[in-house]
Amino acid sequence: MSTSEIDDIALLNAWRAGDMKAFDRLYQRFRQPLFLFLMRRGHGQAEAEELFQDCWMKVIDHSNRFDGEHFKAWLYTVARNLSTDRMRKHQPELLGDSDSGHGLTNEVSTERVREGEDCIELVRSSVAALPIEQRDVFLLQHEAGLSLQQIADLMAVGRETIKSRVRYAMDKLKQLLADCI
Amino acid sequence: MSDQQDKDLLALYRRSRQEEPSQLTDMRIRQAAQKAMAARSRKDRRWLWGLSTAAVLVLSFSVVLQVWMVQDSPLVIQKDSVSTSEHMPTPNFLPTPEPPPGGASEAGDRRLENLPAMPMSAAPMPEKTVAKEEPMLQEDQAEIAVDREAFRKKAPAHSLQQSAPEPRLPDAVVIPRLPASVEAFQAMAPRLVVEKSASGLIAVYTANKLILSVQHQPDGLVFKAWPGSEVLGIKLNWQLNPMQLSGCIDDSVYQQCQLQQDVYAHFEGVRLDFIQWNQQ
Numbered sequence: 455m456s457t458s459e460i461d462d463i464a465l466l467n468a469w470r471a472g473d474m475k476a477f478d479r480l481y482q483r484f485r486q487p488l489f490l491f492l493m494r495r496g497h498g499q500a501e502a503e504e505l506f507q508d509c510w511m512k513v514i515d516h517s518n519r520f521d522g523e524h525f526k527a528w529l530y531t532v533a534r535n536l537s538t539d540r541m542r543k544h545q546p547e548l549l550g551d552s553d554s555g556h557g558l559t560n561e562v563s564t565e566r567v568r569e570g571e572d573c574i575e576l577v578r579s580s581v582a583a584l585p586i587e588q589r590d591v592f593l594l595q596h597e598a599g600l601s602l603q604q605i606a607d608l609m610a611v612g613r614e615t616i617k618s619r620v621r622y623a624m625d626k627l628k629q630l631l632a633d634c635i
Numbered sequence: 636m637s638d639q640q641d642k643d644l645l646a647l648y649r650r651s652r653q654e655e656p657s658q659l660t661d662m663r664i665r666q667a668a669q670k671a672m673a674a675r676s677r678k679d680r681r682w683l684w685g686l687s688t689a690a691v692l693v694l695s696f697s698v699v700l701q702v703w704m705v706q707d708s709p710l711v712i713q714k715d716s717v718s719t720s721e722h723m724p725t726p727n728f729l730p731t732p733e734p735p736p737g738g739a740s741e742a743g744d745r746r747l748e749n750l751p752a753m754p755m756s757a758a759p760m761p762e763k764t765v766a767k768e769e770p771m772l773q774e775d776q777a778e779i780a781v782d783r784e785a786f787r788k789k790a791p792a793h794s795l796q797q798s799a800p801e802p803r804l805p806d807a808v809v810i811p812r813l814p815a816s817v818e819a820f821q822a823m824a825p826r827l828v829v830e831k832s833a834s835g836l837i838a839v840y841t842a843n844k845l846i847l848s849v850q851h852q853p854d855g856l857v858f859k860a861w862p863g864s865e866v867l868g869i870k871l872n873w874q875l876n877p878m879q880l881s882g883c884i885d886d887s888v889y890q891q892c893q894l895q896q897d898v899y900a901h902f903e904g905v906r907l908d909f910i911q912w913n914q915q
Contacts, residue, residue: 469668472676477668481661489656503660510664514671577651596645597652627648628640635643 462525470517481510484526488533491597494581495537495589505540509533527604530594534608573634580630588623591616809870810912815849815856824866841866856914 462483468476488509492502512532513520520528581589587609594605602620606613628635814820820829820839828840839847846863849856860869 469672470675472672474669474672477672478665481664481668485661486652486655490652490654493654499654502654503656506656507660507664511667514664514668517671518675573647574651574653577648581648596648624641624644628644631644631647635640635647 459524459526463523466517466520466525480525484529487597487599488529491530491533491593492537494578494593494597495534496541496582496586497537501540505533505536508536512536524604526598527600527608530598530600531608534590534594573631576631576634580627583630584623584626588619588626591619592623592627595620809868811868812914813847813849813858813867815851815914820847820867827866839864839867852913854913857911858914859911 462480465476465480465483469480489502489506492505492509493499497505509529509532513529522528581592584592590609591605594600594608595602600608602613602616606616609616814823815837817829817831817837820827820837824841826841829837830840831837835851837849838845839849841863844861844863846861847867847869848859851857860867
């Protein structure tokens with residue numbers, strides 16, 4: 455367990471014991487990364503906020519049942535599951551096929567590329583254009599900061615599969631963002 | 636090149652991380668966390684109230700019980716110091732006294748006393764493992780027969796009131812005369828593991844379990860026996876543990892309570908019942 459994971463558990467336990475400041479610290483730690491995970495996964499601002507709130511409500515309601523060592527992995531598992539459930543109901547087309555690397559992609563315009571803002575917007579749309587499984591792996595690694603093994607456990611696949619997905623995702627993003635990097 | 640491209644890509648990604656949840660969302664989540672925390676502490680307090688009430692009741696009952704028990708005198712098990720090859724006289728289960736006027740206390744009493752458990756450091760766990768316990772009887776074992784009539788004759792000053800129901804006497808207890816040397820114990824049953832510490836304490840183990848200790852004291856040998864000491868000829872109904880009973884209140888089990896009142900022995904952190912006696 456890393457130091458930050460120990461801290462997460464310590465903060466969670468402190469909050470369970472009645473320390474609201476501990477919850478504030480824990481919340482701040484994951485506030486933006488978790489929100490961005492949900493947005494980058496393909497949800498709009500409003501929907502991402504809704505899912506973000508639902509995720510934390512689940513954490514608050516079920517914190518007494520959490521007795522594991524990896525709070526972060528648990529948090530992102532909850533978030534991913536909520537997101538997937540929502541997508542299945544309302545945007546099933548976003549849950550495309552993945553490992554072949556030939557998943558559904560949103561059209562990305564690379565015609566107008568300017569420094570700064572457009573590249574930023576291009577990054578967002580390029581990530582959104584990844585097949586869902588590659589997108590998840592990329593976000594869980596670079597937004598959530600989970601290890602490859604943790605991602606493998608979360609997605610219930612082998613580590614080598616995760617490594618492949620990481621490679622596909624990076625290659626795809628570099629291709630789409632070639633003019634920005 | 637590829638590594639550098641990866642780095643550039645990730646740097647660009649990090650620059651794109653600008654979105655955040657709204658303050659309203661933050662506030663709602665925080666409120667929910669506060670509510671959950673408050674609900675949890677209310678539940679804990681309710682639980683604590685019940686626990687503290689129960690604790691007070693248990694404590695009160697224990698105090699009453701202790702006061703009641705102190706009113707009765709402790710028992711003495713007597714065993715003659717003569718050779719055990721002779722028939723053993725009936726032991727006197729006498730309460731400790733008020734000494735009879737002009738009378739003298741009997742010599743060679745054995746007492747069952749509450750003494751602190753033997754410190755484990757004095758009897759370190761041996762590394763050897765005894766695979767099998769061997770039954771063993773010595774020729775000089777004696778059976779202490781408990782006889783109701785003899786009990787009455789020898790305990791005229793029994794503190795139990797005449798109107799109280801007759802006490803049920805304990806099952807047959809056998810406490811043989813035991814040696815006090817490592818060699819002698821080893822000879823009794825070769826599979827026993829016998830150790831003597833620097834302080835002179837002899838510890839006897841069987842199957843990695845401490846069953847007997849012997850300590851030389853100025854007034855004689857002090858023996859302690861634990862369950863498992865049957866292999867040494869000690870017979871005692873370990874099941875009649877007063878601490879496992881609901882309480883030694885009932886006169887019908889009075890004698891048994893007094894006989895087996897020591898329950899705070901321990902071995903390697905595991906609590907065991909033991910008895911202790913002196914041997915001249």
